[in-house]
Amino acid sequence: RARGTGTGGGFPGMGGDHPHRLADMGGCTRPCPGRALGDLDVDGVAAALDLGCGPGTLSSALAGRLPFGAVVHGVDRSPEQIEYPYHHATGAPATTRYTVGSMDDLPFPNASPDHVVSSMVLHEATREARPKAIREVARVLKPGGGFLLVDWSRPRLGLLALVWLPFLLPGRTTSGNWNNTYARYCDDSGMDLVEDDYINLITRRQLFRKR
Numbered sequence: 001r002a003r004g005t006g007t008g009g010g011f012p013g014m015g016g017d018h019p020h021r022l023a024d025m026g027g028c029t030r031p032c033p034g035r036a037l038g039d040l041d042v043d044g045v046a047a048a049l050d051l052g053c054g055p056g057t058l059s060s061a062l063a064g065r066l067p068f069g070a071v072v073h074g075v076d077r078s079p080e081q082i083e084y085p086y087h088h089a090t091g092a093p094a095t096t097r098y099t100v101g102s103m104d105d106l107p108f109p110n111a112s113p114d115h116v117v118s119s120m121v122l123h124e125a126t127r128e129a130r131p132k133a134i135r136e137v138a139r140v141l142k143p144g145g146g147f148l149l150v151d152w153s154r155p156r157l158g159l160l161a162l163v164w165l166p167f168l169l170p171g172r173t174t175s176g177n178w179n180n181t182y183a184r185y186c187d188d189s190g191m192d193l194v195e196d197d198y199i200n201l202i203t204r205r206q207l208f209r210k211r
Contacts, residue, residue: 033061035199036119036150040207042066045114049140050074051103051133052121056085059096062117066094073113074098075106104132108140116141119150120203123177130176131185138189141210147191153204154178180204 036058042065050059053074063072072094076082082098101107103118103125116137122130137147154177176182183193186208195207 032199033058033119036203036205037061037065037117037148038195038199038205040065040115040117040146040148042115046070047113048072048115048117049106049108049113051106051116051118051137052076052124053085053098054078054081054121056082056096056098058117058119059098060085060092062115063092063094063096066092068093070094072096073108075101075103077102104129104136106136106140110139111142112140113145114142115146115148117148117150120152122149122151122182123174127176130182131188134182134185134191135189138186138191138210141191143210145210146194147186147208147210149182149186149206149208150199150203151182152177152202153180153198155202156198180206182206183208 042062045066047070048062048066050056050062050072053059053076056074059072059074063070066072070093074082074085074096076098077100079100082100085096085098099107103121118137122133125133141147183196183206186193190211191208192211193206194209195205197205199205
């Protein structure tokens, strides 16, 4: 497994099953990867990349949808995080491989995966690293490939959304998510928005297609 430095997803000191437990506590239970993937078209997909894969939850879910012979590459900056999926294999038809690396300097050649997916990771990056990471996604993604981006955004209307407002109101580090600057970064990097919806009150699911 290659090692890298810089920003790349994962919470230092919170490897193993901790992200699962936090998701359960926050009401985002373990079927969440299925809702994040939604009806993502995987026909003909031979390779996919999970950006900031953490303990491999989304990687494993995606591998379960791909055919035998396909590969899902998970990348995370934390060696502790990616140790977890190696010891908790899912028996999915596709192969999963995990690499320590930075999402703003991906260890993959140009135009290599058919899809790139990322769930609840980009908001953990520095403001400077976020556009770099999206440019890296555009670089490695094949033309016509999809970039599935799931992260928190401005809450939808509803009483429960009021609970989140004190934590999510735009500030120096949160304004990018609140204003969804990711869509602009993707457009600037040659990727068009083709799907945009929410999977819960604050979690936004966007699919971009590389031109």
